[in-house]
Amino acid sequence: MEITKITKGDNWELMVPGRIDGAAAHQLEVEVLAAIKAGAKEIFINLSQAEWMCSACIRVILQYYRQMKNSGKVLLVTRPSEAISEILEMTGFKDIIVEGSQPRNAA
């Protein structure tokens, strides 16, 4: 699985396609850490092309949502696919989706 990165200044978008299993969740964590190290102030996890996600992915997103928020920064999910929306809703994580689902650097 290949995570696509789009950057615009301090604003990063990470597109995670396909099935987000444990290995893919680890890959996402590596990319999020790289974005933080590079000085990202906003990180949007674009899940429009994701088929499903496991709990390890939700933990990665929650962990770095908190870390970014504590530093006055932002990490949120954007444009979730229908299946991802259902998973986030059933686990009580719908608030992790950015309102309007439209990060500033999106086309």
Added chain:
Amino acid sequence: MANFHGKPAGFDILEVSLHNQASQIPLAHEALDQFASRQGLPGNFVTRLHVALEEHLTNIISYGYEAGKTGHITIRFALESSVLRIEIADDARPFNPLEAPEVDTTLPLENKPLGGLGLLMIRKSADELQYSRVNGQNVLTIKKRIE
């Protein structure tokens, strides 16, 4: 190595055997895809079952065995009238996932626990779950109705 055993009776049962290594979990997903394709099941129907498989197998492999011990996990997929039945048998230490405490999904993001999500996702992905301990094996049965 994983072994696929296509059974007779119109391919309505599929069995896959894994070792307790995370790198083998994709073979279970491939088997579910193969079974769903044979049965003509829609992709959105099996999505939740992929999630349940991923979570249960990850739990077994991560926490079920002593370090260095080789374990065996067998997964059987069967279609019984309008119900897809997945039976996962492992020789890990006894663990009944149905007895695990429920996660409070209503807590705000700042207070949500990081643990327990996998079991919640298994519960929410199935219409019915059954657990038994048989001949030294944990057996979890996941049932989902085809609507």
